[in-house]
Amino acid sequence: MPLSLYNTLTRKKEEFQPLHPPQVGVYLCGPTVYSEAHLGNARGPVVFDVLTRYLRHLQYQVRYVRNITDVGHLESDADTGEDKMEKAARAARIEPMQVAQHFTNRYRQHMLGLGCLPPDIEPQASGHVIEQIQVIEEIINNGLAYEVNGSVYFDVPKYNEEGKRYGKLSNRSIEDQLAGTRANLEGQSEKRSPLDFALWKKASPEHIMRWPSPWGEGFPGWHLECSAMSRKYLGELSDIHGGGLDLMFPHHECEIAQSQGSHAHTDEARFWVHNNMITVNGTKMSKSLGNFVLLGDLFTGPTGPLAFGYSPMVVRFFLLQAHYRSPVDVSDDALQAARKGYRKLMNGLRLLDKLAGDDSLAVSGTAADQTAEAAQLLALAAKPAEFLDDDLNTPRALAALFDLLKRFNTLAANPAALEAVGPAALAQATATYRVLVQDVLGLRDEPRANVEQLLELTLGFYAEAKADKAYDKVDQIRGALKTQGIVIKDTKTGVEWAYSEE
């Protein structure tokens, strides 16, 4: 069964076929780096990490682009609004780009911790102002944008008159939009229609983040960078474009309009994929509501609604236990349950070595592989991928992995059943489990043991053996530690250890 994904553009699940197989271009709207990332900011990257990992698993050649938005963005849609990055920079008395770099570094650290592979390209908006200006010029040339007083706006009504449909992604009619618009919003006087959106904004004299353009000094509009960078790195039409549900309107709607209105004349991406929100007590986690849980705080805890800290892998597992299109509510109860589930899955990973590493299996040959037991095991092992094919249903995939794990545990405790399955089927099933858990879902083991404490424990046994003059045991411990690069030192004050300097 081929992979299918829910396409917001068509409002249904569609079979995924790349435009230019085996290449697949994926774009994910990345963070605006003016503050610390919170849990809500992590869901998209985790979901799209699994998606790109799975696409690679399916032998596609993926180019995954996740941008960094570092050109500010105003606090409100008004000329008087403050630039987020400038505001943060002023507060810390540093350069705006220092703010951007700082939070970019933090973001990368956190995403790596959460097991998200670095994107193939991580373009910064500030490095693509030229490309953005080019898109604006194309849109102006096509008669779909107009300049007013050093700013350029996209002409939404005109766009629709030409048979396009602004609102097709979020399923809105511009009539409804106009009816629902609050009249006389400050700073909108330059716009011909309240629906129009800025492609370029003139910088006020005190505005620090500014670039030269054909329309004077200013900065690019809030939706433009993704259109420009997606096009630059993934072509005029990419395969998949993703982001949070809250980006669907207006951000992605505007992106589509920009791409259609430019010389690309496309919807920018064939599949528009949106992940749902993370909630706290049923309410969306967001910066403006203040109910957010910063990732750094989440890992150490306690913070906000959470009484404890949770490791990055537990958080990842927790996120994957819900389907990406459903909202997921964060709580101590839910995270603690996730922690146990995650550890169970990890214990399964360690069990695989035991199952597959059993030499007695190798001699039993492949004849037994045709047994019903083998077929049953392989059927269990085939399930998780089937669920991933169905719109990346990670909770069902995990459920199927737990079913498979249960079977492994039974086999491990039952040599006769293990024999009946045979080594070939076993090897295939264990490899499937390992690949799906580690490579596709990206769940890796997080060692919990404290190495120094284990070492102290060992030194205790060493001291005991020494006291008993059990020198064979003493030598054994010394030898074993030496292979780990650790040497034991008997000093007058007691037993100590040091790193071997050899």
Next chain:
RNA sequence: GGUGACGUGACCGAGUGGCUAGGUAGAGGUCUGCAAAACCUCCUACAGCGGUUCGAAUCCGCUCGUCACCUCCA
């Protein structure tokens, strides 16, 4: 006001016309020096009220409740 979701067992969370999702918690059991893990068994729910149907948690209608987007937001 417009648009779109959602309401599942103690908790989280899948499913979406007939077939026990899964995880966590709880009860009993097997195993076990103790314990843990594992395995087996049990607890088996779909907001309410109507309707369609041989059959509905799943489709339709109404009611109640919750949320999201329409302003920066993942």
